[in-house]
Amino acid sequence: MQLFRDLYQYRELLKSNVKKEIRGKYKGSFLGVLWSFINPLLQVLVYAIVFPWIMKDTVDNFLFFLVVGIIPWTFFITVMNQGVATVKSNAGIVKKVYFPREILPISVVVSGLVNFMISTIIIVIFALATGAGLSWHIVFLPIIMILQFLLSLGLVFALSAINVYIQDTEYIVSFILSMMFYGTPILYDASQFSGSQIGWIFKVNPLAMIIDEYRAIFYYHQVPDLTMMAILAVICITVCIIGYFIFKKLEKGFAEEI
Numbered sequence: 332m333q334l335f336r337d338l339y340q341y342r343e344l345l346k347s348n349v350k351k352e353i354r355g356k357y358k359g360s361f362l363g364v365l366w367s368f369i370n371p372l373l374q375v376l377v378y379a380i381v382f383p384w385i386m387k388d389t390v391d392n393f394l395f396f397l398v399v400g401i402i403p404w405t406f407f408i409t410v411m412n413q414g415v416a417t418v419k420s421n422a423g424i425v426k427k428v429y430f431p432r433e434i435l436p437i438s439v440v441v442s443g444l445v446n447f448m449i450s451t452i453i454i455v456i457f458a459l460a461t462g463a464g465l466s467w468h469i470v471f472l473p474i475i476m477i478l479q480f481l482l483s484l485g486l487v488f489a490l491s492a493i494n495v496y497i498q499d500t501e502y503i504v505s506f507i508l509s510m511m512f513y514g515t516p517i518l519y520d521a522s523q524f525s526g527s528q529i530g531w532i533f534k535v536n537p538l539a540m541i542i543d544e545y546r547a548i549f550y551y552h553q554v555p556d557l558t559m560m561a562i563l564a565v566i567c568i569t570v571c572i573i574g575y576f577i578f579k580k581l582e583k584g585f586a587e588e589i
Contacts (some may be wrong), residue, residue, distance in 0.1 A: 334575070337431040345441075352413075352442035371398075371405045371450055376510050378518060390520055392550075398551045400517035400542050402450050407483060407538060408508055410443035413486030413493050415504050422589040432582045433575070436487040444480050454549055466552040475544045475555070481567040482537055485574030492581040495589060515539050536577040537566050 336347060378401070379394050390396050417435045418425065425432065451472070458465050465537045494500035514532050521533045521543065533539040540563050 334431075334433065338434070338437070341430055341434060344430055345438060348434055348438035349442050353445060356415070358568075368450065368453060371402050371453060374401050374405065375533070392461055392463055395457050395463045396520075396546070396550055397518065398454055398457045399546050400515075402447070402454055403479060403542060403545055404512070404515065404517050404538075405450065406443055406447035407479065408512075409446070410440050410483045410487060411490075411504060411508060413443070414439040414483070415490045416586060417487070418491045418495050419589060425589060426586050428484050432585060433488070433578060436491045436578070437484065440480060440484045440487055443483070445478065447476070458549060463550065464552075466548075468548040468552055468554060471544075471548050471555050473539060474560070475548070478544075478560075478563050478567045479538075479541050481571040482541070485567070485569075485571035488571070488574030488578040492578040495585055496581065511538065516542055525584050537563060537570075 352355075375398055378397055413533065414436050417439050418432070421435055425435075455465065457463070490500060490504060512538055515538050521530075521539060524530045524533065540559055544560065544563070546557045547553045578579075
């Protein structure tokens with residue numbers, strides 16, 4: 332409860348920090364916030380040139396299949412890369428001014444969520460342009476977004492605090508994210524590997540589960556697997572709580588370690 336009281340008391344600081352994260356990312360850029368659209372589109376373009384030839388016999392409407400995977404992944408990797416370094420990059424204000432330090436990681440993840448919500452317009456455009464269409468199942472979209480938000484926030488809480496003490500954390504996270512890209516069903520359908528020796532990877536990767544739920548509502552026009560959603564909710568909430576406690580445990584030494 333203390334967290335929510337602090338966030339309410341410092342709500343104006345949180346708002347300004349979120350705005351700073353959104354605007355600062357593209358500060359000085361001619362296209363500005365339009366890069367929220369352009370970046371994922373460029374990624375889609377790169378993969379769409381090669382992978383349709385590899386996946387043409389296994390996935391229908393591969394371009395839309397790819398878009399539904401790329402957009403949530405872009406949200407996740409952007410938030411992780413920015414979030415891990417957020418405490419260190421704000422060293423000046425951390426040393427001089429008192430405020431709830433958790434505002435820093437929360438601002439990064441909230442700004443990432445705002446950009447992600449804007450980027451979902453790309454999914455809608457491709458759904459209509461490729462003939463996939465939309466269905467009432469997208470009413471589940473906010474729930475899946477919240478689960479991904481909680482997962483990302485928990486990881487950023489923990490890793491941004493650890494990064495203050497262990498300087499190599501940023502590089503380790505960058506490497507793990509590169510590996511995760513291939514261990515998450517973005518370019519392929521996870522069902523291809525059901526029963527194989529590597530099938531367990533998708534069962535322990537919460538982001539793989541989240542991508543599958545996005546595809547359920549956008550690509551397959553199905554109600555998400557409710558059992559999977561319940562498992563995801565437990566995982567994401569647990570990660571968020573543990574990440575927060577790690578952050579609070581380590582924040583006492585931020586000023587001295589930065």
